[in-house]
Amino acid sequence: MAAYERLAAVYERLMQDAPYEPWQQFMQQIFQKYTQIEIKDIADLGCGTGFVTRQLANAGYRMTGIDQSENMLAYAASRDTNQQVRWIQQDLRELDTVKADAAISMFDVINYITSPADVKQAFLKIFDMLNPGGIFIFDVHSIKHIEEDLAGQVFAEIHDDLSYTWFCEAGKEQGEVFHDLTFFTKESNTEKYDRFDEYHHQRTYSIDTYHSWLEEAGFQVCGVYGDFDASETVQLEDSDRLFFACLKNQDA
Template identity: 45%
Template structure:
């Protein structure tokens, strides 16, 4: 998927996303499970919100994303914040040649953009190959409950002076999947007119048992599974599931 114009309104769409909670989760788990060092890959880094926060804390951060536009936005923001990031454009399921890391993250449900089991399995293998011995892997995914009861057949809207959007969610063709149809209206300050662009995003999740199986097959020990930024096991109505894993 190439986000294209979406990269430039992504931060508006995600303005209420709790990046600081992901940062707190990262720091806490890296400490509890003794991350072997401070070299971090932020995989599917988007516009770099977490990458920049980590770099400010002294981590050596590499951001990787499929979208060149996302990485351009990340680079601009990193320069503005005077932080050093290494940035690479790669597909997470084809990750290669980027060296070894102490921690790799795939946050903000980015793993759900992989719409086949093979892609997820291959991504886990590639991440395993890029971790130091005893390196840690953190990720979160949408729960089945969220796919079926929060997203499916729902419409979300936002109307602001500079950017407005209509976000329609439909049940996808695969089990536990959704399709997000987004229409944006963005103000061009030079012409004082709005331009429209449309995006289609597909997401899919799987059972916890599936993720456990694929992680074990890729060479990971699953250290912890929790939900919704809390130190609690997932419940029937949990929306976001977190995995903490260690390379065997």
């Protein structure tokens, strides 16, 4: 999984245009569509700097933010001025301290778990952490998106105090990509810029593969959706981002 090191300091700014509101609206629609228990406790898996975690806490949910990165969690906790959220540093493959009515994992966190055995282990741990009747909602990149829109591409963004270049290189496996990022951030009260580098590895799998692994873990896969559309009108083969809604049966 990716270890976001110094990226924590600039992550929320870089993600300021991310589709947080559509994701939350989609989540609420899925809750209403499938859940038969009241959702009170939510675990945000791979919560990063905790923007969504805090938003959901403000909406009245009891939130736990879980991430592998100590730096991300430190930043998240520093923004949690009302101390509404429980922040836990843990690998998703080793979850063992939380029980929840719902688990969410957004913005391709699951794609950072790159081996089949590890993805299956994470699904088992997430299943175990859910209360009976609980729901797991997550998104992943589609294979099409990684292979057609990311692999082999270069992205860049330049501001007065922050810039980055982002190289995406295809891996050897289908749906695999390596991200090589270089950041320059301006030091306070100087004209100097500080450079740091991040190297991330992601891999995605077919819908059928995820479906099989989720069922092996004990989940009932209620629906697979594309690009934030909870009405199932989007053609999955054309989607960049895929969403899975998975239930833990009440008698499990």
